[in-house]
Amino acid sequence: MPAVEKITRLLEVEWNVGRTGIIAPRGVLEPVEIDGATITYATLHNPGDITRRDLRLGDHVMVHRAGDVIPRIEAPVAHLRTGDEQPIAFPEVCPRCGTGIDTSEQRWRCENGRNSHLVASLSYAAGRGQLDIEGLGHTRVVQLVEAGLVADLADLFTLTRDQLLSLERMGETSTDNLLAAISAAKEQPLSRVLCALGIRGTGRSMSRRIARYFATMDTIRAADAEGMQQV
Ligand SMILES: [Zn+2]
Incomplete structure (x- = not known):
């Protein structure tokens, strides 16, 4: 796919925590149409990148889009600056769990690692390419985490029948099926x-x-x- 670039304004920067605890900045853009799609978000890679490019809120920025890859923000268009642009604030603690941030590498990471965004990391672990635990979809994971029954991936393997039955919309059949699926996951390669x-x-x-x-x-x-x- 040919790459296309357009200029729009950077309105805000969001900091999202991924399933491994990586804290990644994402730019919120003034909506712009690039190659037939309306683009409102674009990746900013990492904090060092923001500093290197001297990006500021309100900047006109070059947005680069190639095929279905997430669009990315290139350099600010310096000659369009008005002087009202504001510095981008970096988080001092993890925006998801409030723990400290390991900034020793380019990509910042929550010190809680994969337990920072537990629902995302557990959903990934239970997914089809990994442990493939049938009956443990996103909704069920949210339920387990919110009930305080699972605080770490290992906790899945010590869940009891009574604990599962105490959850809403968990009957005897679905409980037994889930326990069997968790047990089967122990045999994964x-x-x-x-x-x-x-x-x-x-x-x-x-x-x-x-x-x-x-x-x-x-x-x-x-x-x-x-x-x-x-x-
Ligand atoms: Zn965190």
């Missing part, structure tokens, strides 16, 4: 378990390669940086 953990820098393909190389979870846990580099 190593690559899927590893992927479900949501370790930074691993996705499905990297998890498969790591699992193939090390073969057992114990070997993975014992691996040093050099061993990991061999993958």
